[in-house]
Amino acid sequence: MSIDTITKKALHAMQVGNYRKVMKWVVEAQKIANPLPVALYEVSAQASLALGDLSTATNSIKGAINVGGATLQRVMFYGDLLLRSGQLQVAADVFQQVIREQDAYPLAWKGLAHCLFQAGDWGRAQAAYAAVLERDPNDIEAKTFIANCILKTDAAAKAGVLLEEVVRDNPDYPQAGVWYGEALRRSGRVEDAIPLFQQWSSNEEVGELAKRLLLASWISIEDYSEVESVLEPLLERYPHDPELLTLHARWLAVEGRREEAIGTLKSILEREPNYFTAWSPLLDAIKEPLDAAFEKRLFSACEQAEKTADKRDTAGMYFAAARQYQLAGDLQKEMHALEKGNATMAELAPMDSTRHTANVKRVREAYPAKKIAEVGVAHNEDSSGFSPVFILSLPRSGSTLLEQALSRHPMAAGAGEANFASDAWRQLTGSWSLTDCPENHESISTEQLEQFRVAYLQAVSRSGIDPNKVMIHKGINNHKIAGLLAAAFPKARFIELNRAPLDVAYGCYKQNFEFQHFSFTVGGIASEISLYRDDMNWWHQVLSGRLNVTTYERLVENFEEELRRLLVWLELPWDDACLDFGRVSRVGTASMNQVREGVFTTAVGKYDKYGELFSPFVKALEQRGVNVRSSLELGLHP
Numbered sequence: 001m002s003i004d005t006i007t008k009k010a011l012h013a014m015q016v017g018n019y020r021k022v023m024k025w026v027v028e029a030q031k032i033a034n035p036l037p038v039a040l041y042e043v044s045a046q047a048s049l050a051l052g053d054l055s056t057a058t059n060s061i062k063g064a065i066n067v068g069g070a071t072l073q074r075v076m077f078y079g080d081l082l083l084r085s086g087q088l089q090v091a092a093d094v095f096q097q098v099i100r101e102q103d104a105y106p107l108a109w110k111g112l113a114h115c116l117f118q119a120g121d122w123g124r125a126q127a128a129y130a131a132v133l134e135r136d137p138n139d140i141e142a143k144t145f146i147a148n149c150i151l152k153t154d155a156a157a158k159a160g161v162l163l164e165e166v167v168r169d170n171p172d173y174p175q176a177g178v179w180y181g182e183a184l185r186r187s188g189r190v191e192d193a194i195p196l197f198q199q200w201s202s203n204e205e206v207g208e209l210a211k212r213l214l215l216a217s218w219i220s221i222e223d224y225s226e227v228e229s230v231l232e233p234l235l236e237r238y239p240h241d242p243e244l245l246t247l248h249a250r251w252l253a254v255e256g257r258r259e260e261a262i263g264t265l266k267s268i269l270e271r272e273p274n275y276f277t278a279w280s281p282l283l284d285a286i287k288e289p290l291d292a293a294f295e296k297r298l299f300s301a302c303e304q305a306e307k308t309a310d311k312r313d314t315a316g317m318y319f320a321a322a323r324q325y326q327l328a329g330d331l332q333k334e335m336h337a338l339e340k341g342n343a344t345m346a347e348l349a350p351m352d353s354t355r356h357t358a359n360v361k362r363v364r365e366a367y368p369a370k371k372i373a374e375v376g377v378a379h380n381e382d383s384s385g386f387s388p389v390f391i392l393s394l395p396r397s398g399s400t401l402l403e404q405a406l407s408r409h410p411m412a413a414g415a416g417e418a419n420f421a422s423d424a425w426r427q428l429t430g431s432w433s434l435t436d437c438p439e440n441h442e443s444i445s446t447e448q449l450e451q452f453r454v455a456y457l458q459a460v461s462r463s464g465i466d467p468n469k470v471m472i473h474k475g476i477n478n479h480k481i482a483g484l485l486a487a488a489f490p491k492a493r494f495i496e497l498n499r500a501p502l503d504v505a506y507g508c509y510k511q512n513f514e515f516q517h518f519s520f521t522v523g524g525i526a527s528e529i530s531l532y533r534d535d536m537n538w539w540h541q542v543l544s545g546r547l548n549v550t551t552y553e554r555l556v557e558n559f560e561e562e563l564r565r566l567l568v569w570l571e572l573p574w575d576d577a578c579l580d581f582g583r584v585s586r587v588g589t590a591s592m593n594q595v596r597e598g599v600f601t602t603a604v605g606k607y608d609k610y611g612e613l614f615s616p617f618v619k620a621l622e623q624r625g626v627n628v629r630s631s632l633e634l635g636l637h638p
Contacts, residue, residue, distance in 0.1 A: 001028070003029055003032060003033045003036075003037065006025050006028055006029045006032075006040075007025075007029070007037055007039055007040055009025050010022050010025035010026060010029070010039075010040055010043050010044075011039060011043060013025060014046065014047060019047040019048075019050045019051050020047075020051070022043055022044065022046075022047035023044065023047055023048065023051070023056075025040075026043070026044045026047075026060075035063060035066070036067070037067075038064050038067050038068035041060050041061065041063040041064035041067060041068075042061070042064050042074075044056070044057075044060035044063075045057045045058075045060035045061040045064065045077065045081070048060060049081065049084075054081060054084055054085040055085070057081050058078070058081045058082065058085065061074060061077050061078045061081060062078065065078065072098065072102070072105075075094060075097075075098060076098065076107060076108065076111065078094060079091050079094035079095050079098070079108075079111050080111065082094060083111060083114055083115055083118070086118075088115045088118055088119050089115075091111065091115050092112055092115040092116070094111075095108045095109075095111040095112040095115065096112060098111075099112065104135055105135070106131075106132045106135035106136040106139060106142075109128055109129075109131040109132045109135065110128075110129070110132045110139070110142060112128050113125050113128030113129045113131075113132060113142070113145065114145075116128055117129075117145060117148075117149065120152075120310060122149045122152045122153050122310075123149075123153075125145070125149050126146055126149035126150065129142045129143075129145050129146045129149065130142075130146060133146070140166060140169075140170050140173060140176070141175075143162065143166055144163065144166050144173070144175055144176045144179065146162065147159045147162035147163045147166065147176075147179065147183070148179050150162065151163075151179065151182065151183050151186065152310065153311075153348060156183050156184075156186035156187040157183075157187050159179075159183040160180065160183035160184055160187055163176055163179055163180035163183050164180060166180070167180045174200050174203045174205050174206045175205070175206055177196055177199060177200050177206075178196065178197065178200050178206045178209055178210050178213065180196060181193040181194075181196030181197050181200075181210070181213060182213055184196070185213065185216070185217055185220075187432070187515075188419065188422075188515040189419060189422065189432060190217050190220055190221050190419070191221065191418065191419055191423065191459075191463075192419075192423070193213070193217055194217050194218070196210075197210045197211070197213050197217060198210075198214060201214060201230075208234070211230055212234070212243060212244070212247070214230060215227060215230055215231055215247050215251075216247060219247065219250050219251060219254060221416065221418065224251070224254065224255075227251055228251075231244065231247060231248060231251065235248060240271070242268045242271075242272050242275040242277070242278060243277065245264055245265075245267075245268050245278075246265065246268060246275075246277055246278045246281065249261040249262075249264040249265045249268075249278070249281060250281055252264065253281070253285055258285055261281070261285055262282065262285050262286060265278050265281055265282040265285070266282065266294070269282065269294070269297060269301075270297075273297040273298075273300060273301050274301050274304050274305075276301060276305050276309055276313040276314075276316055276317055277313065277316070279298060279301060279316065279317060279320040280316050280317075280319055280320045280323075280512065282320075283298075283319075283320045283323035283324060283327075284323065286327070287327075288327060289324055289327035289328040290324055290327075295324060298320065298321060298324055299321065301317060302317045302318070302320075302321050305317040311344050311345075311347060312345075314344055315341045315342075315344035315345045315348070315512065316341075316512060317341075318337050318338070318340045318341030318344065319337070319341040319510075319511075321337045322334045322335075322337035322341060322510065323510075325337060326510070331609065331610055331613060332613065334510075335610070335613045338509055338510055341512065342509060342520040342521065343520070345512065345517075345520045346517075346520035346521050346524075349517040349520065350517070351517040351518055351521075351524055353518060353523065353524050353527035353528070354527075356435070356518075356527075356531075357527060357530075357531050359435045359436060359438050360435050360438075360480045360531055360535065361534070362438035362439075362441070362442065363434070363435050363438045363441045363480060363481065363483075363484075364480065364482075364483060364535055364538050364539070365538070366438060366441035366442045366444070366483065367441070367482075367483020367484065367486070367487060367542065368542060369541070369543075369544070371483075371487070372483060372486050372487045372542065374446075375444060375445060375446045375449055375487060376446075376449065376486065376487030376488065376490060385467060385468040386457060386467045386468075386471070386489060386491065387470055387471075387491040387492065387493075388415075388470070388471040388472075388473055388485075388489055388491075388492045388493075389406070389412075389470055389471065389472050389473070389492070389493050389494070389495060389570060390473050390475070390478045390482065390485055390492060390493075390494050390495070391403060391473065391475075391478065391494075391495050391497055392478050392479040392482060392495065392496045392497065392536065392539070392547075393474070393478075393479070393496070393497035393498070393499075393532075394476065394479075394499070394504050394508075394528065394529060394532050395476045395504070395507065395508055395511075395513065395516060395519070396499070396503070396504050396507025396508055396511065397497050397498065397499040397504055397507075397552055398497060398499060398552035398555055398556075399474040399476065399497055400474065401552075401555065402495070402497055402550075402555065403416070403472050403473075403474040405559075405563055405578045405579070406470075406472045406563075406566070406567075406570075407472045408575075408577045408578050408580060409470075409567070409572055409575050409577060409578055410577065411469055411470060411572055411573075412469055412470040412471070412472055412572070413465045413466055413469040413470070413471050413472065414471075414472050415460070415463070415465060415471050415472060415473040415474075416473075416474065417473075417474060417475045417476065418459075418463055418473065418475075419459075419475075420456050420459040420460055420463075420473075421434060421456060421475070421481060421484070421485070422434060423455065423456070423459040424452045424453075424454075424455035424456040424458075424459060425452065427451070427452075427455040428440075428448055428451050428452050428455065434477070434480070434481050434484070435477075435480055435481070441483075441484065444484075449484075449487055449488055452484070452488055453488040453489065456488065470570065470572065476516070478494075479496075479532055479535045479536065479539070480531075480535060482494060482535070482539050482543065483539075483542065486542075486543055486546065492546070493546050493547070493548070493569075493570065494539070494543060494546055494547045494548070495547075495548050495549075495550065495566065496536055496539075496540075496547060496548065496549045496550070497550055497551070497552065498536075498549070498550075498551045498552070499551060499552035499553070500552075500553065500607075500628075501529050501621055501626050501627075501628050502607035502614060502617060502618070502621070502628050503552075503607055504525075504529060505522075505525050505526070505529065505607070505614075505617045505621070506607050506610070506614070506617075508525050508528075509522075509525060509617075522616045522617055522620050523620055525617070525620075526617065526620035526621045526623070526624055526626070527624070529621060529624075529626055530621070530624035530625070530626055533626060548569050550562055550565075550566065559579075560579060563578055563579075
């Protein structure tokens with residue numbers, strides 16, 4: 001059979017999509033011709049790609065270039081195959097050569113951008129995608145990838161704005177849909193991200209990514225009803241996948257199976273010590289320092305992260321190292337590691353504390369007692385059984401402990417830190433932030449407040465919480481919007497939970513709070529503590545009999561007595577279930593491990609042993625007029 005006949009048969013097989021037949025004819029041709037005709041090299045490359053054989057596809061297109069010349073189409077195909085096979089530098093060189101010869105060609109810029117993106121060079125990748133849009137403003141893929149570059153540098157809110165536009169104009173574009181969900185998740189809007197992940201979880205292109213992000217989302221908001229049904233099939237398919245195993249370990253920890261979680265995480269890191277994501281959950285779960293062999297792995301991974309990882313993973317390794325130093329009793333090295341971890345996160349998530357404080361001041365002062373009475377829902381007009389209890393506290397003040405104890409009562413239901421208020425505010429104003437636009441609070445009307453209330457109750461209903469039970473909500477920003485909550489819910493009551501400022505400061509600084517950007521600097525923490533003090537002084541004037549006060553120190557020193565006192569105030573009968581710390585508490589927040597151990601006093605005055613290492617916090621707090629030793633001073637009310 002002649003080479004021309006074989007070529008015709010191969011071309012026909014390609015046309016009908018019979019890729020294996022194509023390759024069969026290519027093999028036959030190789031027996032009688034070297035080099036092959038250009039057409040055979042080209043169909044060989046296309047068929048091999050369709051069959052997943054990147055090596056043969058790459059060699060075939062190189063053959064086509066050698067025989068038929070470096071046409072634009074062949075060179076771009078060659079670059080794409082190099083990119084697909086992970087030969088990023090070689091692929092980038094190919095695309096750059098095309099750009100040098102045809103700068104106006106957008107696909108060459110996109111190929112270069114994809115190389116940079118896969119290499120983790122987010123800044124240069126963003127610039128290359130921008131060059132694509134300069135040449136082709138309608139390239140939705142380039143716009144989507146620009147947003148993801150921004151997302152990779154932790155500017156989740158900015159990325160979300162861009163992706164929201166893409167999704168609005170292209171609702172059937174799966175990549176944009178999933179990345180928009182991830183931008184929402186990283187912005188703290190987890191409940192809004194979940195429907196997007198669910199929408200795309202069956203999509204062939206992005207389904208597995210959507211499922212992984214869905215699992216992470218469910219675990220983070222303590223919704224475990226479907227975790228196992230999604231996680232187990234993925235683990236069966238990828239039994240050694242470190243990301244899935246880490247998610248599994250987090251789920252085990254939430255289920256109270258801490259030793260199993262530790263074992264799973266250690267097995268991951270024995271195989272892949274540079275899987276940075278697994279180190280922090282391991283160090284958070286253990287009570288004793290790692291042994292010498294694992295410590296060596298940890299610090300080696302830290303060094304590797306500094307060289308190769310993005311800032312988020314590098315920061316996570318610093319926090320993990322700090323925990324190891326803490327467990328080993330080396331407080332100076334612990335604080336040094338925390339400084340590095342927090343400084344890295346502060347670069348990713350800078351915060352203007354002065355502006356935030358000014359906004360919150362306007363928000364709280366938009367709700368004097370007279371305004372709440374005038375625009376708020378009257379108590380005798382509230383026909384619903386909804387009687388929420390909002391815990392007003394700073395992070396690391398014991399709110400998880402208090403919320404879990406109260407929500408164990410059969411007449412109560414825990415809501416954790418659910419973003420019901422953000423959901424309702426978005427429906428009312430179009431903004432997710434409850435504090436960025438204080439003018440919305442200053443001008444709020446009775447009708448608008450009723451809209452907020454209805455949307456809030458709808459969000460509560462969607463969460464599965466019985467509105468006829470006493471909902472216990474511990475959102476750590478509740479103290480900033482207590483006036484809005486008081487006006488919307490006349491039956492709402494508030495518990496002010498204080499803790500010694502230096503214990504709060506240490507707790508925030510040692511925790512990698514993804515959504516609490518103030519916690520990454522000493523000044524930011526001092527500013528937030530001072531802001532809380534000022535808020536509480538205002539609410540004591542405004543909320544009067546609707547507000548009760550306790551402290552973390554009181555709770556841990558005489559837990560049952562203090563809990564009984566609060567239940568009397570809430571008009572709930574005593575129930576021994578409130579003391580049942582043996583029950584599994586599905587807590588997914590940073591306090592997960594502590595709350596399972598019940599009430600303990602070892603965290604009181606923990607800052608004392610740090611001595612001069614804590615002097616920056618003392619100075620920053622005292623400059624803002626905060627009594628650093630007293631938890632009661634925060635609210636100025638015993």
